[in-house]
Amino acid sequence: MELQAVVMAAGGGSRMMDLTYSIPKPLLPIGNKPLIWYPLSLLERVGFEEVIVITTKEAQKEVQKLLLTETKLKPDIVCVQEDADMGTADALRHIQQKIKTDVLVVSCDLITDAALHEVVDLFRVHNATLSMLMSKAHEFTETVPGQKGKKKAGEQRDFVGVDDSGKRLLFMANEADLDEDLVIRKSIMRRHPRMHIKTGLVDAHLYCLKRSVIDFLAENKSISSIRGELVPCLVRKQFSKFSSLQKNKEEPNQNMKKKDANTNSENHIASADDDLLELALNRSCWNDHRGDMCGAYHGGKLRCYVHIMEEGMCYRVNTLAAYIEANRLASKLFEEPAIHPSAVISERSVVGSDSIIGTYCQIAEKASVKRSTIGASTTIKEKAKITNSIIMNGVTIEEGCNIQGSVICSHATICRGADIKYCLVGNSQRVELAPRTTEEIVPLPFTDPALIYASF
């Protein structure tokens, strides 16, 4: 076993609380599949047989069920407490005992058709400490419920610096952390004289990490998040102690003496097969750079790489906008028929080919469903019109409803004649009273506090 797969599924989905307050994030339906199914199937596709899933108690059973029914992966589910405020790195530290080899860490909210081997190949070829996946950022086109106007542009950008080949990760910082200047050390520039700084990238949160990084984590308890702290730290360390490395070789005992972070980060690459690798590097004429006469990698042992997807699909479902977008595109990712055979669809209804209809759905006469996802056991009655919407499980949509660009959570009931545009209807809500509601109308009177977010 070369790599152990770890799926991080304990996040709360804090950026889309409207959805996740009732359903745990890993179980959010996307194209009638739970969110976590996508990274799991990605792993399964590339040949993983086992997987460690870190999740919360809340979602544990469902995830277990899913793993047994939908995938052939041999699961190992680790529960963490949701309120313990654990970061991804903390979670990795938590399962340190289970990790025997290098790891592939995937977040449960990743939906991608990326060729995973590209990332792993970088990891192998360069004997990298870290390799990760990034993608060009997507523009979300759909109108998002509850968001007025356009998305604000003032978001914090990530600055990612790569070398001329576009693979080696040289620099990483978030705009928020940079004060007035972006500071780069000259020594980095001397080794990699042409640095491309990209800002329009999203991190897919898929990382290959060396086993030794886990040990490093175990000794540096202050690091709590992979993306926020560990990765930037590794990227920076690539160029730090250049010469202390040599020292390390001279006195192998040093490891025990020093316990500070610096030596550790160097130790973790001084594995047994390193001598052989070094010999190979010395004897070959291969080099990772051109220009100066230094050896490959300039003698650095800590190397971070990134694979940047130029095209293809790569979404992180961590916001409502991404959720809606992912639903729209999800149908492209699996081969199953869009309309489940058990669904009962009246012949006189219109169901667009770009829609997904779940199990035991009932769609009555003259209903029309376009560009939408309909969850299991949902009933759509006569003359209801559904466009561009996501309907979860067990929803009842009564006669003559008109639903557009909305998200209707499980077991909600939309009463006769309701006209809903760009709304989010919460779990088990009942949208009563059916005057024609146009975009300008104030939220409908509810039996419960309003759980409808309109973008009027």
Add this chain to the structure above:
Amino acid sequence: MAGRVGKPSRSSGGPGGSGRKGGEQEEEEQPLQAVLVADSFNRRFFPISKDQPRALLPLANVAMIDYTLEFLTSTGVQETFVFCCWMSNKIKEHLLKSKWCRPTSPNVVRIITSDLYRSLGDVLRDVDAKALVRSDFILVYGDVVSNIDVTQALQEHRSYPALSRQRRKAEKNISVMTMIFKQSSPGHKSRCEEDDIIVAMDSKTKRVLHYQRTQGLKKLQFPMNIFHSVSDEFEIRYDLLDCHISICSPQVAELFTDNFDYQTRNDFVRGILVNEEILGNQIHLYVTMDGYGARVSNLLMYDAVSSDMVRRWIYPLTPEANFTDRKGQECTHSRHNVYRGAGVSLGHGSHMAENVLIGRDTSIGANCHISNSVIGSNCTIGDNVVLDRAYVWNGVHIASGAVIRQSVLCDGVKVKERVTLNRQWLCLQVVVGPDISLPEGTVVSMHHPDEEDEEDEDEFLSDGADNSSNQAKTKLKAFSAAEVGAEGKGYIWRPVKQDDTEDDELVQCLWGLVLNDQNSESESEVSEDSNDLDSRGMSPELDDVKVFQTEVLGTLQRGMEENISCDNLVLEINSLKYAYNITLKEVMQVLMRVVLEFPFQQQGPQLAAVQYCALLLRLLKKWAPVFRNYVKRAPDQMDCLESLEEFFLEHETHWGAMVKVLMELYQLDILEEELIMRWFSDGVTSAKSRQLRKNPGLLKFIQWLEEAEDESSEEDGQ
């Protein structure tokens, strides 16, 4: 001379207003012009540049300006303005004799001389004043050696303004300059240490966002605002060598006129980039991968470019091409890059290993070993001489047994028997030896170094200084036999001159200026990195605050003397605030501190508390509007009080004055009672500050405040 130049090249252009219109349409057909600055305005080649302008120094036996002109001509320039300052007569004479001034020359060379040029800025201001350029032009120095075809770059340059013309209404961005760079990785021989630059650019538009010399820097800082443009891809390039060739729009000359403080191109580029958002002027870059371009800006570059020339990197500019078309310059090229001029005689057993260029009528004795060297014409070299990386100019005599490595021997130098030279630089007519070896890195000249100091300062900026008046004096001083040998003639220039300006430091370094030892640098980085993990926040520059404080003090002093109004003081302090990048909080603290210290500054530190108090109160009254301008919100007042406390903690003897100050500030409505109370009760930081609060005067004041408050609240109650 220049007046003649201004005549329109198209005689077909109609008279009057219609001619102007036609001119705009035919802009594309304008002949390409170039501005060649045949003066370096520095003294990197001092003292040789004392006798010969830099543009005429021979590089591979051809004057440097000829390379520049050849480059311009081959790239399609049809009209070149040569601006000369130092020794303009020599340059003029040289050019008039050259092929450039023949009637058949495709490139019309016009020489403009003036002793008043002190910098590139002066030259370009003159270009503007004389309205010499009509469209985009190429700006080069007289010591640029290049074979780059700038046609491509020129096209790109012309396309930039055109692009923005479409969007002119939205943004008035105009490209004023395209700088040409050669790609060469760090560590490349022809990378000039002085021009060690870092460029941040927009990947898509090739726009320069940041341009900085990095010499001596360890950390490169890029202001964040350069990344705020629409683009999402940037490049930071450290693999560029500045060729010192730039394509300029005619606006460049105007901009130099508008900004009289621009002296060098560096000033200009910085000015444009800083004011980019305001003025909308942009600078682009063009990177050539295969062309060659370098400026011979110092001795190391001279070495690098010469050897590149002999090794044929600048093809088609090669020694045997004889592009200057001068008689006697012809030479033949044979294996291992050995070039021989006409009439070269080589003694028995002499060996020309590789990369050797020998000029006309030079004779070499027996058993010599010559490699990587350039030898001029009419030289005589004795037996058993070893030359390696030696640049020997014309008419040099080297006697038998001499060993010369990495040295420059100028015209007419005589090296006597068995002299060893390593990293030397012998100027005109110098004689050394016999049997001597000079310390590394020395310069020998017929000019006495002291002569230099005696001369007036105003010629400092030019290539050299007029020395005719000092000839007599020179002869009076005897040559030191210990320094230059028994038969030697010449004075040793001290390798290091401490008192010189920063610029000249490099001159003295000469050959000693080797590429930085990279190991030492990375070692020093280790310590820097050791606590890299957590402490990422960089400490702000404390010095700025200090400088700001002295500036504020100066401003206030002036305000006192010249009775400047408070509004203007605020204005000045604000501009200082921006200049030193000071936060509002710091302004407040500094201001408070400065005002409190003001009486001490005026009257000396022994000032008694009573006098201090009287002086201070007067000041506070006077500057109350200034305070009111800065101290507005509650936190401001707290900051103010804190710095007040800090000051008085340092001046224990003056605690008595503190109450008066507080009272005054309270009465001037700068501080509110509520905040004074809060400060009094909460602001305790140390034992001493507690002690301060026990000061009877202060207690009384507080009590008074409390009572006043009670009263007022009672009044409210009623």
